[in-house]
Amino acid sequence: MFLCSHPKMAATASVIMYFLVFSASSMVGALATSRPLAEVTSSSPDPLIREVCSHLICNNYDNAEAISVAASDEVAKAASMRDGSVETINDLQEDFFLESSLVEGRKTTVHNNLGDRAPSRAFLSPTAATALPAITTYNALDIMRFYGVARDSNMATSIATAAYLCGGAALPGEARSCAASTDALAAFVAAQLGNNVRVYATKGAPTSTSVTSSVKAPVTIMKVAKGSVEEGRKIVVCHHLAFPSALYYCHAVTGTKVLQATLKTEGRFQQAAYVEAMAVCHLNTALWLSRHPAFKALNIAKGEEACHFLVGSDMLFTSAVG
16 A cells, blocks of 8 residues: 655655646646465455455455566667656555565564555445546546545545556556456456456554554564465556545566565564565566665665565455466
8 A cells, every 4th residue: 555655656746736736727627485375265354355356256265487578678678668757656665675585583674564554445336436537647636526535635645646656657568457446456357367366465464553654663574485486477466545445556467476474573563463464576677667766775786586565455366277
């Protein structure tokens, strides 16, 4: 989940809100050890996952080769086409690590114990989602009117941030959709992976940290499970966005490895003694922005593997076929 308090998005959201407030008329007229990954069982408390899986065959939920990468010249060409001023949700991840550092018994730190910094909200009905204006900066004021949100509110800034992310460019060759209903989310997943899928999510994270800033807390890695490279050939990750109703930025990602780690928490978030954390390793980061924070955080070169954890409200889907 992403809030406008993220340091990289705060300035962008502020600029968008400036134009929304002061140029409204013009905008409206013209914004480790190999183990099977633990299953998300029917006892999961997450109603959104249950709702999405009612539209899919989630094999691990309620229903009982080397990755080919583009040739170096193709990757370089695609990377050169990226607009350096445009950020995608990929550029806003936190809690980076190297797969080799995910070792049982080792300590690390994560933001807010991977808890979401905004409350979970219900999806719109399919009918209401159809009436929602397209989520772009061009339509930001219309979206605020749709929800009855005041332009000078924190929620208005969240809408502006979501509009920027959903209406902006995706990574070259990456399929992407912002889903405001379970039907839309399930349809995107099915279009990318088919109806027969497995769904994973970080479990045990605080449901709401009640803080708007990022607080890094120490955790101990208790257990590690790694998915296969074949399984990670193509996955769909759906990131929760702050919005008046449930909104997920879903994108199909290729060349990954899915990991799961049991983290023992310490410090202020005692209600989450153990977190079953899902993570994604991107095996080739050549298409990432040169200023991507992972390169500095991990002291790696562009193109090298980088991993990150998913927060509690995110969802990850893999194909159950093959």
